Amino acid sequence: MPVHDWTRVSAETFHHFHTEWMTKISDALNDGILPPEYYAMAEQVAGDIGPDVLTLRNGKAFEPGSPGTGTQLAEVPPKVRFTASAEMDIYAEKQRTLVIRHSSEDDIVALIEIVSPGNKGSRRVFRAFLEKAAAALARGYHLLLIDLQPPTLRDPQGIHGALWSEICDDSYKAPPDKPLTLAAYSAGAVKQAFVEPIAVGDALPDMPLFLTSGYYVSQPLEATYESAWRGVPKRWRAVLEVQPA
Numbered sequence: 694m695p696v697h698d699w700t701r702v703s704a705e706t707f708h709h710f711h712t713e714w715m716t717k718i719s720d721a722l723n724d725g726i727l728p729p730e731y732y733a734m735a736e737q738v739a740g741d742i743g744p745d746v747l748t749l750r751n752g753k754a755f756e757p758g759s760p761g762t763g764t765q766l767a768e769v770p771p772k773v774r775f776t777a778s779a780e781m782d783i784y785a786e787k788q789r790t791l792v793i794r795h796s797s798e799d800d801i802v803a804l805i806e807i808v809s810p811g812n813k814g815s816r817r818v819f820r821a822f823l824e825k826a827a828a829a830l831a832r833g834y835h836l837l838l839i840d841l842q843p844p845t846l847r848d849p850q851g852i853h854g855a856l857w858s859e860i861c862d863d864s865y866k867a868p869p870d871k872p873l874t875l876a877a878y879s880a881g882a883v884k885q886a887f888v889e890p891i892a893v894g895d896a897l898p899d900m901p902l903f904l905t906s907g908y909y910v911s912q913p914l915e916a917t918y919e920s921a922w923r924g925v926p927k928r929w930r931a932v933l934e935v936q937p938a
Contacts, residue, residue: 694919695894697933704810706929714921715745726910746805763910771901775888779861808840819847827859835903836878853888881906
């Protein structure tokens with residue numbers, strides 16, 4: 694299913710789809726994509742970080758290479774158009790923060806965020822979003838960003854360009870014909886980015902979701918997108934399915 698042009702409908706309509714999609718992503722992760730010692734929950738709050746989907750580990754030891762644990766980065770790198778790596782500022786790595794944890798003491802491992810129009814709606818809100826994402830990486834939380842919103846004056850190179858400039862530099866330039874962004878981040882001592890630019894009309898590729906700095910599972914974005922699409926009211930599906938003249 695091709696990615697739709699969500700600028701044709703209201704922010705409320707995208708929010709409805711956004712809610713459906715994050716539920717489908719969470720369901721897929723819990724239905725066999727994640728190793729047995731991991732689980733995903735939607736809209737949980739981790740300290741001052743409020744992701745769409747939060748992946749937690751239940752305290753058992755992680756054993757790479759056992760059945761159902763995903764793929765080693767060193768053996769099979771994700772198939773994406775751009776990759777980059779950088780070390781974050783030492784102060785950012787060591788900053789003291791208050792983190793709220795579940796009473797079970799399950800560890801936070803990774804965050805998934807679907808960017809909404811509201812995330813780019815104002816300078817203040819967008820700044821808060823970037824700070825949240827950068828803080829997550831600084832704390833060692835792996836991250837997957839899904840941005841189907843077109844670039845704005847606040848992120849002319851897309852969401853990855855804006856976030857990467859917070860981490861190290863502003864060298865990333867988004868392809869003009871691929872303005873939307875899928876970006877996965879490994880949050881080890883050296884932060885690694887795996888970026889796939891896309892456009893309206895493209896099929897969504899699978900993207901990596903890192904569980905350790907060198908291990909990931911593949912997130913089936915196309916399948917979960919299509920499943921969530923069925924929950925969009927026909928009134929708005931008709932608008933989004935209209936072919937441009």
